Amino acid sequence: MTGRADARPLTGGRPARSGDRAADRAAESTGAGGRAPGPQRAHRFSGGGGEQVFWTMRRRDNLVGYLLVTPQLLGSLLFVLLPLGLVLWYSLHEWNVLAGTFEFVGGENYDRLLADANLREVLGGTALFSVGLVVLNLGLALVLAILLNQRLRGTTFFRTVFFSPVVVSLVAWTIVWRFLLQDDGGLNGLLAVAGAEGPNWLRGEGTAMLSVIVVQVLKNVGLNMVLFLAALQGVPSQLYEAAELDGAGAWTRFLRITVPLISPTILLTSIITVVGSLQVFAQIAVLTQGGPGMSTTVLVYYLYQQAFQFHHFGYGATLSVLLFVIVALLTIVQWRMRRRWVFNET
Amino acid sequence: MRTFAKPAAVALAALLTLTACGGGGEAAPAAQGPQPLRMTIWTSNEAHLKLFDEIAAEYRKTRPDVGEIKFDPLPFDNYTTTLTTQIAGGNAPDLAWILENSAPDFVSSGALVPLDDTLREAEGYEFDDLTPSAVKLWQAEGRLYAYPFSTSPFGVFVNTDLLEKAGQKTPAEMIEDGTWTWEKVAAQNAAVAAETGKAGMVVRDFDYKGWDNLSTVWGGWGAQAWSEDGRTCGFDSPEMVEAMTFLHKSIFTDKAFPGPGTTADFFAGDAAMTVTQISRASLLQDAKFGWDLVPLPAGPKGEYSVIGQAGLGVFKQSANAELAADFLAFFTNPGNSAKLAAYFPPPRASQLTADTLAKSNPLLKPGQLQEVVIGGIEKGVVKPNHTGQAELSQTVRAALDPLWRPGADVKAVLGGVCAKIQPMLGA
Numbered sequence: 001m002t003g004r005a006d007a008r009p010l011t012g013g014r015p016a017r018s019g020d021r022a023a024d025r026a027a028e029s030t031g032a033g034g035r036a037p038g039p040q041r042a043h044r045f046s047g048g049g050g051e052q053v054f055w056t057m058r059r060r061d062n063l064v065g066y067l068l069v070t071p072q073l074l075g076s077l078l079f080v081l082l083p084l085g086l087v088l089w090y091s092l093h094e095w096n097v098l099a100g101t102f103e104f105v106g107g108e109n110y111d112r113l114l115a116d117a118n119l120r121e122v123l124g125g126t127a128l129f130s131v132g133l134v135v136l137n138l139g140l141a142l143v144l145a146i147l148l149n150q151r152l153r154g155t156t157f158f159r160t161v162f163f164s165p166v167v168v169s170l171v172a173w174t175i176v177w178r179f180l181l182q183d184d185g186g187l188n189g190l191l192a193v194a195g196a197e198g199p200n201w202l203r204g205e206g207t208a209m210l211s212v213i214v215v216q217v218l219k220n221v222g223l224n225m226v227l228f229l230a231a232l233q234g235v236p237s238q239l240y241e242a243a244e245l246d247g248a249g250a251w252t253r254f255l256r257i258t259v260p261l262i263s264p265t266i267l268l269t270s271i272i273t274v275v276g277s278l279q280v281f282a283q284i285a286v287l288t289q290g291g292p293g294m295s296t297t298v299l300v301y302y303l304y305q306q307a308f309q310f311h312h313f314g315y316g317a318t319l320s321v322l323l324f325v326i327v328a329l330l331t332i333v334q335w336r337m338r339r340r341w342v343f344n345e346t
Numbered sequence: 347m348r349t350f351a352k353p354a355a356v357a358l359a360a361l362l363t364l365t366a367c368g369g370g371g372e373a374a375p376a377a378q379g380p381q382p383l384r385m386t387i388w389t390s391n392e393a394h395l396k397l398f399d400e401i402a403a404e405y406r407k408t409r410p411d412v413g414e415i416k417f418d419p420l421p422f423d424n425y426t427t428t429l430t431t432q433i434a435g436g437n438a439p440d441l442a443w444i445l446e447n448s449a450p451d452f453v454s455s456g457a458l459v460p461l462d463d464t465l466r467e468a469e470g471y472e473f474d475d476l477t478p479s480a481v482k483l484w485q486a487e488g489r490l491y492a493y494p495f496s497t498s499p500f501g502v503f504v505n506t507d508l509l510e511k512a513g514q515k516t517p518a519e520m521i522e523d524g525t526w527t528w529e530k531v532a533a534q535n536a537a538v539a540a541e542t543g544k545a546g547m548v549v550r551d552f553d554y555k556g557w558d559n560l561s562t563v564w565g566g567w568g569a570q571a572w573s574e575d576g577r578t579c580g581f582d583s584p585e586m587v588e589a590m591t592f593l594h595k596s597i598f599t600d601k602a603f604p605g606p607g608t609t610a611d612f613f614a615g616d617a618a619m620t621v622t623q624i625s626r627a628s629l630l631q632d633a634k635f636g637w638d639l640v641p642l643p644a645g646p647k648g649e650y651s652v653i654g655q656a657g658l659g660v661f662k663q664s665a666n667a668e669l670a671a672d673f674l675a676f677f678t679n680p681g682n683s684a685k686l687a688a689y690f691p692p693p694r695a696s697q698l699t700a701d702t703l704a705k706s707n708p709l710l711k712p713g714q715l716q717e718v719v720i721g722g723i724e725k726g727v728v729k730p731n732h733t734g735q736a737e738l739s740q741t742v743r744a745a746l747d748p749l750w751r752p753g754a755d756v757k758a759v760l761g762g763v764c765a766k767i768q769p770m771l772g773a
Contacts, residue, residue, distance in 0.1 A: 097434040098455035100663065183607035203554070203606045203750065289555065290740075292747035308427050310737040311451075313434065 084324075090317035097311050109318040118294060118302070125209070126298040130277040132213040137273050138266070140217060141224035146258075148225070149232045159229070163222035170219065174286040177215045178202070181287070208288050208296050216283050220276070224269045231265035232258070260343040267342050271334050278327055299323050380413030381666045383673055385441040385658075386429055390419040391628065394689055401685070405676045412669060426736070433457065438663040440670035444492055446655040447558060449483050450733040453491045458659040459667050460489040461674065468675035472694070475680070480693035483728055484657045492657030493678050496690035498623040499722025500562045500652045501714075502531075502643065506636040508618045509534065512541035517640040528566055528592065531619070531643045535602035538618040545610035546602040550622035554606040554750050555743055558730045562621045562652045564589035566645015571730040571742075577771055579764035581742075582757075589645070590749065591756045598752045606750045623654050624719055625689055627709045639714045641721065653726035656690070691719055698723060734770065741766050 094105045113119065148159050165173060180186040181201040188198035201211045235258060243253050259266075281300045284290060290297035290305070297305075303323065307316025389395070395417055402415035418439060420428045426448045432438055444452050452458055466473045476494070484492040504517050514534045520526040535546025552559040561571065567589035570580040580586055596602040604610045604617070612620035613629040621642065630637055642651060658678070660670040676682065683692045687703060697703070700716040707715060732738055745763040748754055 095434075096455070097430050098451060098457040100457065182609070183605060185607075200605075200607050200751075203747075291555070291744060292750075293744050297744075305737075305740060308431055309740065310734070311430055 087317045087320050087324075090314055091321050093314045093317075095313040097313060105314065109315050112315060113318050113322065118297075121294050122297050122299055122302045125295060126278065128209060129213060129280065129296075129298050130274060132209070133216055133277040133280075134270060134273050136213060136217045137221055137224060138269060141221050141269065142228050144221065144225045145228035145232055149229055159226075162225055165219045166222040168219070170282050171286060173219055174215060174283050177211075178287055181211050181215075202288055203292055205292055205295050208292055212280075212283055212287055212296055215287065216277075216280060219283075220273075224273065227265055227269055228262065231262035235261045263342045267334065267338050271331060274330055274334070275327055278323065278330075299326075380411055381669055382413035382416065383441065383666060383670055384416045384418055384439045385443075386418045386420050386425075386432070386439045387443045388420055388422040388425045388445075391689075393628065395419075397685060397688070401677055401682050402673075405673060409672075412673070415673065433661070433663065436663075438661045440664040440666055441658060441660050441674060443495075444657045444659055446483060446657075446728055447731050447735045447739065449492070449655070449657060450731055451735060452657075452659065453484060453486045454733055457661060457663070458491040459662055459671055460491060461493060461660065461671060462490050464671040465490070465493070465675050465678075468672075468679065471675060471679055472696075475694045475696050477693055477695050477698070477723070479726070480655070480723070483655055483731065484659075492659035493674060494655055494693045495658045495678060495686065496625065496654075496656040497693050497723055497726075498625045498654050498656075498691050499719055499726050500621055500642060500654065501624050501718040501722065502619050502621055502640050503612060503626070503630070504619050504638045504640060505612065505615065505617065506638055508538050508542055508544060508615075508635070510636075512538040512618075514538065517638055521640060526640065526643050528563065528643045528645050532592070532596040532600060532602040535618050536596070536600040539601050539604075542618075544615075545604040545608070545617040546619065547596075548604060548610050548612050548617045548620040550612070550620050550626070553609075554747075557742055557746055558739065559621075560593070561727070561729050562642060563593060563645075565650040565652050565727060566643065566647060567592075568645075568647040568650075572732065572767075572771055576732050579768045579771055581760045581763040581767075585647075587757050587760055590760060594749065594754060594756055597750075624691070624710070627707070628689065630709060639710060639718055641718050651722040651726045652729060653722060654729050691723060732771070738767060738770055741770065 091109050092104060092106060094103050094108070095101070144162055148155055148162070183200040183203070185201075187201065191198040199207050201207045239257050239261075240253055243257055248256065278298075279300055280298055281304065284296055284298060284301045285304075288296040290301050299319065300323065303316050303319040306312045306319060385398075387394075387398075398417045402417075406412050406415065425443075426445060429439075429442055462473075465471055480494045480497045481490055484490055484494055502517070506516055509516060512534075514537055515523075515525075517526060520530065531547065538544065539546040549559050549562065558571070564570075564586060567585045569583060569586035569589045572578060572580050593603070597605055610616040612622075613626070613633070615633075615635050624639065627639065641649070644650075658674060660667055660674055664670055678686075680694065680697075683694055684697055684702065686692065687697055688707060691703070692698065698720050700712045700720060703715045703719060704710070704712045710719075742763055745766045746759065748762070749756060749759040
């Protein structure tokens with residue numbers, strides 16, 4: 001470990017002012033990487049016989065810091081913020097790709113958005129998918145995490161099993177499920193062995209949405225499970241012991257101790273899952289292509305159809321503005337609500 | 347935020363390349379050295395690619411100013427989407443195959459270079475040999491915007507082994523008796539399915555989504571998706587209701603067609619019959635079963651035929667559009683057209699004879715060629731196509747979905763299709 005004064009500025013602007021000063025002084029008196037002689041002895045601009053040094057330790061550290069964040073910053077600017085602006089710009093235009101025309105149409109795409117008869121069904125489908133996914137995913141992840149938070153033989157094996165779909169390629173996973181879910185597929189084969197006749201999962205109005213949700217939950221539940229597992233292991237065991245001595249049952253301990261203490265993780269997973277659920281695309285494209293009818297046409301898929309299949313790029317951009325607003329609003333609401341129920345938040 | 351990243355990045359990439367290309371395009375005529383050409387295609391069949399490469403190599407012998415000619419296969423399933431995304435990204439190919447269902451969009455868009463002059467002036471091209479019925483789809487205001495390099499009729503491939511196993515008559519016998527009708531064919535397939543456990547009749551590429559392939563069935567009832575001028579919905583016509591009622595009964599009651607969500611590949615021997623284009627004959631090269639190719643069965647309105655088409659066009663956006671058009675003229679001249687006829691039935695009247703076609707189609711017998719190919723092209727109706735086809739097609743697909751379950755009310759569903767698409771057609 002290097003000197004205290006050296007190490008601090010590198011961790012960002014968090015240390016107190018005196019720390020920064022100490023760094024400057026250290027730089028002036030001993031050069032980079034040297035052990036600081038102690039904050040009191042050096043004067044701020046004393047290095048080099050009273051001459052002002054431009055590249056002070058602080059500035060150098062800042063430069064290094066900025067250089068380190070530059071790639072990420074450039075990436076965000078180029079691939080997040082600029083496109084964000086461009087999407088807004090495109091949404092005010094009619095862009096005919098084939099003819100190569102790009103005309104300003106003002107709010108026309110937004111008028112169309114308001115008048116779009118399909119939108120209600122699309123938004124309903126999106127909401128159904130998101131709610132279903134979040135409830136099933138978080139519920140199952142929490143149950144799995146609690147079950148696997150015990151020191152039993154085979155726990156590691158089961159943790160690996162439930163986590164492994166997370167690292168499988170999404171499209172490969174979905175294609176395998178399409179085979180399992182088709183009318184003469186594996187799932188109905190199993191049901192037939194048990195003497196039951198399964199529905200045509202991907203072609204039925206209700207079962208198609210259910211199938212898409214379940215396939216997605218099974219794919220990603222492992223990630224939330226691991227996050228919950230980490231949170232559960234952070235809950236001090238004395239609290240449980242104390243509660244037990246006080247005569248609290250298992251359910252009470254769960255509600256009064258576990259849930260409050262892992263609530264920051266619940267917030268995190270719910271935000272990740274909600275935002276993720278609004279971006280579902282590949283599963284829909286592979287499993288149902290938005291059908292039957294429009295029952296599984298969620299917003300992102302509808303956006304893709306409008307822009308890339310029907311060539312309404314301007315309207316597609318308008319739909320993505322809508323999607324952005326929805327995601328932003330949901331995230332803000334969740335963030336605001338955290339004070340009410342997330343333990344340890346101020 | 348991440349939500350935006352994907353579409354936005356594509357859009358950004360598009361913009362960046364657009365601007366990059368805008369600059370590059372103007373500078374192109376001054377560019378030095380051999381110019382490469384790129385043609386997007388949807389076949390990745392090795393035999394097809396080999397033939398294309400041979401033609402390209404021959405062309406380059408006489409044109410030292412042409413660099414590499416690259417044939418770029420894109421997956422068939424989303425061919426048009428991929429192609430238009432490339433165009434939007436400023437990365438348009440110089441030449442591209444175009445499917446009949448997107449023909450009206452491409453032809454009317456102004457994205458393609460008119461070809462008449464180049465083709466007429468090309469030496470020994472015999473432009474007037476192209477049959478009017480083949481070029482019709484690719485013309486706008488009297489100009490030809492793509493060359494119909496493949497005019498492929500739909501026929502029925504039959505697994506004669508499976509029919510025999512189920513004790514059914516062969517199609518040849520039925521044609522002779524005059525009983526080669528949809529009614530009889532459905533009964534046969536139902537029998538095969540019941541007897542052998544294999545699938546009966548597969549309308550290839552339909553899969554309860556690609557409904558335009560059903561025009562190969564409803565044509566027999568004289569039904570149409572929309573009127574000739576494209577302004578009136580035809581799904582609620584009595585002919586369509588009758589045809590779809592037949593289809594629904596055959597699927598769900600008689601089990602003559604495999605139901606929704608079941609896959610059966612005729613070419614792997616899983617089905618008794620399949621309706622598809624003759625260009626698929628190449629898949630039968632190593633077939634382990636006896637097969638025949640026959641025309642579509644007759645419907646209540648008698649005999650009919652349906653053709654699928656593919657055009658080849660040159661993009662205005664291309665920096666080497668002139669060169670690309672010249673290559674197109676070479677690629678499709680009488681000599682090369684005869685070679686391509688091995689896989690892609692040509693639009694040239696002089697080459698549409700059983701003799702010419704037989705030379706290049708060793709898998710098919712002259713009788714099959716005469717009946718299915720030549721007869722088919724002469725009286726063929728092109729598969730449904732319309733401007734804005736992708737959106738229209740998706741809307742019809744969604745509205746037709748309720749039909750594909752047992753006990754559906756055929757008439758009500760078809761009325762619903764028209765309620766959805768009539769506003770789109772009437773515009």
